[in-house]
Amino acid sequence: METFALSEPVLLVLLSLAEQPRHGYSILKDIESMSGGGVLLSTGTLYGALQRLLENGWIERVEEDSTPRDRRTYRLTSRGRRNLQMEIERMRHLTKVAALRMARKEA
């Protein structure tokens, strides 16, 4: 299994889009809620991240004629979902190891 680490904001953007397609403001609010108010992204940072995720093919814009230009929706691509899954597996493995280590220390 390929293992790698994503930065927290990128991970949160991907997690936000994993549940459902969202537009920019919805992503900001969802990230704020997911992190318990700990991560507050600026619009500059959010759109920098979205732009790069778009370039890398991890997310895509949902093309709908009815969507206004200032409220475009983004969703995960299969590539983005696969990489997010790999990241979750990596974190799961890490927390498992951490729990084992802590249990050994307490024993």
Place this chain on the structure above:
Amino acid sequence: MIVTLTVYRWMLCLYPGSYRGEIAEEMTSVFLDAQSTLPPALAAKISFYRREFCGLLSGALYAHFDRLFGPAIPFRRFDMQSQFRFPRSTVLLMLVIFAGTVLTIAKASSIAGARPGSVWPSFVSVGALMLLTMCTAAAVVVGILHALRRSGVYRLENVQGRMDSAESNGKP
């Protein structure tokens, strides 16, 4: 509200034209939505505007780097780092270099003043100017490299490399 929106729109002009044309309208709309739900506390407002304007400045800078150098320069992932802190040691280093440069210029000026009519003063001034330019460039490069290492950008660059190699090998 109108003033901050004007400043926001003005700062969007710092982005490259193509980038601005693509997402400026959307960013402004999100900014307005976020602004409309701000809590009434002054501290929250200050924090919001500081975050927004700093985010725009860094976003514009990296968008330009992206446009100029493409993926060859690792700045493209720079603003994704939540843990980024500009290292104090770099600030100290920049201050030391700046102080050294100022002292060099002062010394050069005093030497030039002591030898009226000599051809050396102009050489000394040009030399001091070159030194100042080189020191500034070196300080900026050292600062950026140090900050990138601290922010873990190299780790994210590895991600893309691993993903590409995994895809070329046909792994999931």
